[in-house]
Amino acid sequence: MKVAVCIKQVPAKDAPLHITDTGAWIRETDIGFEMNEPDSFALEEALRLKEKHGGEVVALSMGPERTKQVIKEALAKGADRGIHISDDKFSQLDPLGSAKSIAAALKKDNFDLILTGLQSDDQGFGQTGVLLAELLGMPHATIIMQIEVQGQRLKLKKELEAGWFQWVELPLPAVLTIQSGINKVRYSSLKGIMAAKKKEIAVIARESLGIAHEPTQRVERIYVPQKAKHTEFIDGSPKEAAAKLIEKLRHEARVL
């Protein structure tokens, strides 16, 4: 099976977020970056499929030079080769523009399966996988917990809300978005890290893909939601306070 995994590099979860002067993004200097955690589950799933069914796993990512780090990490864990779509202004793309670029890069190979995580921990648009399916003309399924390969078809366990699940079947080639936490992500082995140095990472400049795309949306500004530092203290006896609180939650805050 030829499997592609789309992996995003995001600011480290504990990186301090400083919003730039223009307010449209965060300062990227002096912070750590890491593999988007939801994508690490997709990668692990891809590696397990390769172990079970043979084939090839290709790790793809888009972004500036530092993005190579997550591709190398994927290679160290067992991916066979990497694709780096190089673009310094990656963070300014809208989901559709981003997906169009990735689709163009993926089209060159004939992948049986394309996997992504559910969403990125930074922007969290959560659309890439579904958009890729549409752009590549492939069937898709989202929030996948389990994958069974049956020849040229897949049987998939989808997670639904409120404790419900569903099996669906679809033909290959297909795009899947993988639910987080469905597997225990493997560690990079020493041998894997060394072997990764010899594996190929094809670099494609995003402009060279020739995508003509007008952005459909714009992030005007990012901000820390200002909590009015006003705590309303409710007093009285426990019974009184409880009643007052519920009242306020129902009619003032309107959350109950």
Next chain:
Amino acid sequence: MKILVITEQRDGKWNPVSSETLLAAQQIAAAQPGSRVAAVVIGKGVHGLAEEVAANQLAEILLVEHDLLDKYTPDGYAIALKQVVTQTQPDLVLLPHTYQVRDYAPKLAASLGKGMIADCVGYRAEKERVIFVRQMFQGKTAADVSFTGAPPWFVSFQAGAFRGDQVARGASAAPVTAISVNLQAEQIRTKPLDLFREAKQAVDLTQAPILVAIGRGIKAPENIPLAEKLAKLMGGELAASRPICDEGWLPMDRQIGSSGQTVAPKLYLALGISGAIQHVVGMKGSRTIVAINKDQNAPIFEVADYGIVGDIFELIPALTEVLEKK
């Protein structure tokens, strides 16, 4: 502004989150004079449901039925709704941000060459346009996002962003118009099989609209069922600060904080939690925070909207009583 709301049902049962989307549409319409809100009911054998929806204050209900829409598939919904959107030419298409919408809505928008702003928690109507607010960095920041380019524009709202019970009822029932769509069996590539329930391995607290969280103040595991009952009454889930999970009184997947989950529900009730920064970073994005703690200097009060300095063992029963009465 012409607004189209795509409502959701499964096996003929209305997904209540759709009411929230109807309210959002009504509010946005009110801010833009001359606006019109229509709602789509899509599936098979849902005519009765459409008539129920028509009781709301809407211009029209569009009933989209087809044999191939009996069970949800992304292909079926996207192809059918593309025809509906093309036919009705709305400016804004609103959807609730459900698992189902996440599965087909980006595809629907892309098939029309349009973009979608998903998982919004609010909006701001400005003179000429509407700006949508969503969270980024797992709730640590908010972002104002606007559409560039021509409509239709696709937006989904996060569950709990609007109060579904406040949808305005119509003076009279809105007209229900059947819209026919073309669908061929070979266009539906996914074969949906049966649904089933399973005890979920791990609970995803990020999806809960209300969380009742306990901290060291709960003192002993025997007291946890009290908090759990309160959570259920409020329609929420039980969560905990780190020490509770460290002791093994609750599983790790209930933990909120820098080493647990980061959440931003519409209501977070912190019981007996001091508010150490490791915990606060996991929940300060919550829209309304209520803290109850014996210590008036507990740092949790700095992030709380409402605070009660008191004994949780008196207040939990008191709150439970108030909720049980209504």
Next chain:
Amino acid sequence: MSIERERLDADVLIVGAGPAGLACALHLARLIRQHNESGGKPELSTEGIYVLEKGRDIGAHQLSGAVLDPRALAELVPDFAKTAPLDTPVNDDAAYFLTASRAWKLPITPPPLRNHGNYIVSVSKLAKWLGGLVEQAGVNVFTQFAGAQLIHEGEAVAGVITEDKGRDKDGKPKDNFTPGYELRAKITVLAEGPRGSLTKHLVADRHLDGLNPQVYSIGVKELWEVPPGRITPGWVAHTLGWPLNSSMYGGGWVYGMRENRVSLGLVTGLEYHNPRFDPHEAFQLFKTHPFVRRILEGGKLVRYGAKTIPVGGWYSIPRTYLGGCLIIGDSASLLNSQRLKGIHMAIKSGMLAAETIVDALRAGDTSGTKLSAFRHKVDESWIGSELRSVRNFHQSFQHGLWLGLAHTAVQFVTGGRGLVDPMRMKAGHEQYHMLDGAGPAPPRFQGDGVLTFDRLTDVYHSGTRHEEDQPCHLHVLDTNICVNRCIIEYGNPCQYFCPAAVYEMVEEKGGRRLKINFSNCVHCKTCDIADPYQIIDWVPPEGGGGPNYEGM
């Protein structure tokens, strides 16, 4: 429990990617290239050099003030002034004596504290940059891997076993269990920093201790961003006195960096008498002194960290060579405690180790005798002359500040000899005074949340994180001692000396229990050093865990 471990063979294995380990790797790669280019036989390869680093990235576990004496860096990377990430040259240094309310500037800055020609640096950034050079030179640097155990072959060291990954909190293998590797090497270089876990056991087992036992200080540091204009980049201030009393060794620092950043901290000798002394609290108090407060007011905490420093000096240097093994840098006690500088010695020792290694590999002889050349090189180099000139410095202070200063003055004019040479000293953990009915413990420090912070808030700003579901890496050999003896004799000092609130005595039905919050650990090693019964053994947790000392 026998596990099958994958085996890898290296020529040289360097444990620790700090300045010492990286300097060794870089210089080694260079020497190997020169050797091969000049047709040396046998031909050597840089591919056989492995560097292990337990942190998430290179630099993640590096913490220091720091004011760097560039002499070693100039030897290692001649164009360092243009290429190294030096924050700012020192342009003003001063020493102060603090009382509770005043700051008395010393009219003359004592020579060891004069820093003209030196640079304020972030040792973390420095390590990251050196790491880049090392990787460019073709050396394999493996981050997120720790050296868990040494492999012995007879009297020689034959390599290292890396830590097992993927065990749950009870030690049982999880789905992704990956056993540690058996990494064999002709020569293993221990560059683990202060109180290295492999070094500690090796020195104890083989009786490699120097004349004096190693002694340590703990440095507690915060990095702040202050309003513009508040601080001049290049301003270096060192303080003595408050909040430490005259029986305690230590002092504070405040360094002005670029972009309105301030590095500040307090160093305390881990040989104080009061078992309830809290180094973290002392540092928070230090910030409330008007001298410091006026700099920080209106500013913001950026990062926090703590680490120990080996201050024993010359007579604490252990035997640094063994068959198949060298010990370098802080692990070998190569630090000038008077000047508060060790980075330059770490780098130089790494380079001298590299020279020793290339000779050994060329000759095919990795015996202790052959490797002993390293110690000769150290002694003959400026490391030796510098350390000899301050050989009794730290020990002078065991009877108090004033006596210490007096001794130091005499040592200064006698090339280090002073009045007593060698001055002997007991290990720090033997210097506690028992509680003996000292009364209830004082309340714990809370902090105001603006200028001063409680430990948990500070720990959050250290960026420390660990895989939660793994065995606790702090091995307490007998918790009965904690609950029955220590509680009476010393009042469980672990609750006080740990700068990361790892140790807690919690009330439980019938008594008390030691609770270990291992995931707060910032890898400073204070507990391993300062525990009065020496029953705490710090072992490396799963690689990648620990603090994130970016910019520190």
